[in-house]
Amino acid sequence: MSRLRIALVGAPNSGKSTLFNGLTGGRAKVANYSGVTVETRTGQLQTPGGAGIDLIDLPGIYGLKARSTDERIAIDLLCNGRDGEAPPDGMLVLIDAAHLRTHLHTVLQMRAIGRPMIVVLNMIDLAERDGLKIDVERLQTELGVPVVTSRATRATGRADLLACIDRETAGWQARSAADSTVCTIDTDLSAMQREARGIADKAILFEPVMNRLTRQIDQFVLHPVAGPIILAALLFFMFQAVYSWSGPFMDALEAGAAGLGQLAGQWLPAGWFHDLIVDGIIAGVGSVVVFLPQIVILFLFILALEASGYMARAAVLMDELMLRVGLNGRAFIPLLSSFACAIPGIMSARTIDNERDRLTTIMVAPLMTCSARLPVYTLIIGAFIPPDTVGVFNLQGIVMFGLYLTGVVSAVTVAFILKRTVTKGSNQVLIMELPTYKLPNPRDFLLSLWGHVSAFLKRAGTIILTTSIILWFLASYPASATSLRESYAGMIGSVLEKLLAPIGFNLEIAIALVPGMAAREVAVGALGTVYAIQGGEENVEGLAAALQGAWSLPTALAFLAWYVFAPQCFATLATARRETNSWAWTGFMFAYLMTLAYIAAGATFHIASWVGL
């Protein structure tokens, strides 16, 4: 007998991802805003009774009449199966106990599919703390399907659920084989709501108004004046923290990499292998791994904002502003995620159900300063901008903030132009649930953080390692070469150099930009390798010192301006291709960003030179 396949279904914010992680120990991302679970994940679950179950985590849905892409994916998989796979054998339908009355119709719609199911009345402890009293047995009788409760805070709350799964799922596989027909989703919504309200009236014994803490916090957070100020302060604090908190950790990592390089330098006999390890791998990979603390801090903030429930409020506060630009409040969530990485940002644009708004959001997402630009910005700012204080702020921090701001302003401008030209269309609606505030579940939080951190380390270990080795080879050979220009890399770079010289870029930059097309932070590793080879043994002060000697200030500023725009990330382009399903749009994204990068870098270089910097 094959393993039982069970889908986890429920409204956004019903605690699906937490339950999924708890049952499977899996690594699904958890968030409090609608539909972050854009990809279906499957995890394995072994019940106490010995049943092996594949649990499929679906994007959040309120019902079967879906509009947005991720909801359609969920419903399609539920009803028809996908990629040649049969639909799941049964469902665990989650409902947040605190919102039983409002969301009960979702359970009835799922029941209408006609597949075996168990209703999980989730986070019952939080609802009870609010004072809500639910007669679970009555609910089960009225619904005619098994209902089991689950707690948010304690794993013990899952014992009942597991026992229920063992008890109920025994006959599921046989049943689903018998009626694996395409389900009907022709539901009468208003009749179902009427039925749901009727059941709720019977099953809810006492219903207080609303979560008090949420109401009190929102008095400030959603206040017309205080709200935007809090949001701006939060964002400014976040970016300052990324820059200032990471300092000691980065110094330690840098010292570690330098020490490792020296150690390896002493142990290894002189020769090509010595050079490959020290100049190629340690200098290349090391100069990227140094930025891990900044990436951890950035994700820490973004994940905390998501998991606490604040992110949806931020979307509300930004909605009118975004609307005037031609976007939608919902676009704020993908765009803010893009500060961490454009890939999840572009994917979470699936929650925008208007196709033109989604497309506009995808097109401008790469303009948000992603964490891969941090290594570049930090390196150049650290080397060229003095750490003076202006008022209470650090000059380096101000420049960093300015770069972020330039990205945001450009995104807004591009969106504005796009919405009035190529993606013209009717304005769309905003209908969004604001989740109850809660403390992030530490386990979910750490799993999610680890997911992002390990992705960064994996990139450092694969793409950056590979490009460092290849670049080291190209820059070090042929052995007859006496300068960088005569090496293979120099030959390739000198072709590009002609194109890049007008915007102030030198040969080394041209060389670093070639592997830097794969991913932005690769350029830092590439510069590390190039200058380590050039500097030879004397180059012990690190990359920043080498750059100070080699670049003029206008060149450094032009390089920063280039990075605000340049679409140097294969993964982002591949994601854009997949999500837009169009080479034309992907090509357009690449071309417009490249053009902007070239113009911005050129303008910066010439203005800075003219001013006399």
Add this chain to the structure above:
Amino acid sequence: MTLDQLEKGRICRVTGFSSGCEDLVIKLREIGFAESDEVELMHRGPLGAQPLCFRLNRTLIALRSDEARAIQVDAQE
């Protein structure tokens, strides 16, 4: 009256939907608006007083005025 006309702090009940756009009504119903549900305006957005944040039973939901206009309500007590 329609939901967009509701003043802050006043509680009312949903009586029906009125919109030429069937899609919009479905979306509003799916997120949970239904006849006889209790609704209260909790917050207004910072710019142009949009979006509007409503308490629907025990759930907080943000809408723009255009969407709120599609919901008919009966002000109580």
